[in-house]
Amino acid sequence: MYPVKTVETPITPDPMSTAQVVRRVAVFGGTHGNEMSGVYLVKRWLQNQEAITRPSFLTVPCIANPRAVERCRRYIDVDLNRQFTQEHFSMDVPSTAPYEVHRAVELNKKFGAAGEAFDVIIDLHNTTSNMGNCLIIGSSTDSFTLQMVRYLVQRSGLVCPVFLTENPAPNLKMADTRSMGVHGIENGHYGPSCLRSVSRHGLCLELGAQPQGVLLADIFLRHERLVHTCLDFIHKFNQGEIFPKETLEVYRILHVVDYPRNKDNDLSAMIHPELQDKDWHPLKPGDPMFLTLDGETIKYEGDSTIYPAFINEAAYYEKGIAFWATQKETLNVNELQVKN
Numbered sequence: 001m002y003p004v005k006t007v008e009t010p011i012t013p014d015p016m017s018t019a020q021v022v023r024r025v026a027v028f029g030g031t032h033g034n035e036m037s038g039v040y041l042v043k044r045w046l047q048n049q050e051a052i053t054r055p056s057f058l059t060v061p062c063i064a065n066p067r068a069v070e071r072c073r074r075y076i077d078v079d080l081n082r083q084f085t086q087e088h089f090s091m092d093v094p095s096t097a098p099y100e101v102h103r104a105v106e107l108n109k110k111f112g113a114a115g116e117a118f119d120v121i122i123d124l125h126n127t128t129s130n131m132g133n134c135l136i137i138g139s140s141t142d143s144f145t146l147q148m149v150r151y152l153v154q155r156s157g158l159v160c161p162v163f164l165t166e167n168p169a170p171n172l173k174m175a176d177t178r179s180m181g182v183h184g185i186e187n188g189h190y191g192p193s194c195l196r197s198v199s200r201h202g203l204c205l206e207l208g209a210q211p212q213g214v215l216l217a218d219i220f221l222r223h224e225r226l227v228h229t230c231l232d233f234i235h236k237f238n239q240g241e242i243f244p245k246e247t248l249e250v251y252r253i254l255h256v257v258d259y260p261r262n263k264d265n266d267l268s269a270m271i272h273p274e275l276q277d278k279d280w281h282p283l284k285p286g287d288p289m290f291l292t293l294d295g296e297t298i299k300y301e302g303d304s305t306i307y308p309a310f311i312n313e314a315a316y317y318e319k320g321i322a323f324w325a326t327q328k329e330t331l332n333v334n335e336l337q338v339k340n
Contacts, residue, residue, distance in 0.1 A: 017143035017334040019201075022234050024118040025059045026111050027052065027227060031081050031123055031195050032315070033068025036215040037207065037223045038124025054231050056238035057119075064107065064123075064195060067099060072213050074315055075100055081123075084108060085193045104195075112198035121199040122230055124223055127208035128314040130277040133160045133222055136204035138197065140166055140250075143334040145201045147243045150333055151233040156226055161280050163206070163309060163326070164250040203230065209277070212314060237338055246333040251280065251307050251326035258320045260290055260298060268292055271312045271322060279311050279323075290322075 027045065029038030045052050045061035052059045063069055065080045077098030084104050089112075093105055111118045127134070133156075135149050153160050196202025205226050207219045237243070260269040269290035275283065282305045283289065290298040300306075308323040310316060 017336050018339040019144040019237075019336065020119070020339050021238050022057050022119040024116060025057055025120045025122065025231070025234060026118045026199070027059060027061045028064045028121065028123045028195060029061070030066065030069040031064040032074045032079075032125065033065050033070070034072050034074050034212040035124075035126035035210075036213065037126055037210065037220040038205075039063070039069050040215055040220065041124060041223055041227070052227065052231060054235040056235050059231060060118075062107075062111075065100065065103060074212070077101075080104060081194045083193060084195055084198055089114070107195065108198050118199045119201060120230075120234065121196045121202045122227060123194070123196045123202070123204045124227070125204055125206045126210040126212075126219065127206055127310060128211060129208050129310045129312060130279045131161070131206055131208045131309065132279070133158045133226065134163050134206040134208075134309075135160050135226075136163045136165060136206050137250075138165050138194075138202065140164060140252075140331055142201060143336050144237075145203060146248055146331065146333040147237075147246070147336045148201070148203065148230060148233050150246045150248050151243070152226060152229050153248070155232075156229045158222060158225065160226075161309075162248060162250040163324075164252040164329075167253060237336070240338055243336045245335045248331045248333050250329050250331055251309060252329050254306065254325045254327055256321045256324050257289075257308075259322045260292070269298055272297060275308065276312060279309050280307055282306075283308050 027042065029040070029042030031038075033039070042061045042063055046063075049059070049061065052061065065075065067076050068074065068080070078100045080100040080103060083100050084107075088101055088105055089108055093101055108114060110116060111121065135152060137145055137149060139145065149160075149162055153162070194204070196204055205223060207223055210216050210219050259267045262268045269292040272288040272291045274288045283300050284305045285300060285302055287300050288297050289300040292298065306325040307328055309326050310321065311323040313321070316322075
């Protein structure tokens with residue numbers, strides 16, 4: 001009923017990687033206007049930019065979606081974090097286009113390759129799911145970002161699961177999966193239209209569980225700690241520190257699972273109590289997955305163990321996502337130093 005297709009991808013990294021010195025870093029909050037810890041950290045740093053200053057590069061804080069922040073809404077017309085596409089960047093956007101399309105083009109012109117070409121984007125998000133201190137990356141081959149994430153895992157003092165939005169197979173799709181509640185991932189990748197994709201290196205810090213429109217002190221402080229640890233890593237990199245070869249445990253996306261639905265496309269079941277809040281925990285064949293409105297348990301019937309993430313995320317109801325199915329992998333991370 002809910003098949004899992006796992007593709008093994010051999011990883012054969014070079015023994016040493018180099019990356020250009022980092023000159024400009026942007027820290028975004030309010031990509032979604034009701035995710036409050038990023039919003040208020042950036043507001044604070046806009047008033048006191050010295051707090052995120054490092055000697056070897058410029059750090060710029062920015063509210064990504066100011067209209068949505070003003071109204072404390074996820075977005076005004078459409079999800080901003082899905083609008084950073086080459087289609088939008090290569091066209092004259094009509095005045096009637098959604099606000100977030102115009103905003104994405106504006107941000108790309110300032111921070112992307114067409115503008116000041118920021119080297120690193122750190123995008124701050126919250127989730128209503130029990131994701132903890134989740135680090136979201138889009139590539140298994142970007143040694144700079146992998147080393148930065150590994151530095152966060154080692155030096156932040158926080159437990160940080162790593163969510164890899166790069167799919168293991170270039171054209172992985174599942175036949176007739178919508179009717180089963182399972183969606184494939186188009187073009188083998190999820191996330192190329194997000195804000196962090198406009199820079200050379202990008203990282204999303206997705207912390208939860210936090211309700212929409214609510215500011216929780218512990219999550220605010222963890223977000224702050226992670227940003228400062230990122231900036232410390234970048235400064236050490238610029239100063240010539242060599243980061244040795246490492247391994248990094250990640251959760252790579254496979255597909256998304258929708259809620260069971262009736263003939264009217266309305267929900268007919270909810271996340272099972274034994275799965276709720278169990279992000280990153282193994283879901284084995286036969287484990288409870290959904291509970292129908294009539295009290296019947298729907299079990300996971302896949303062929304292998306998966307690791308659900310973003311379980312019961314409030315913002316994903318409109319997207320038809322009950323959770324992301326992921327597989328656990330260990331990546332080899334190249335030794336890294338700044339390019340001379």
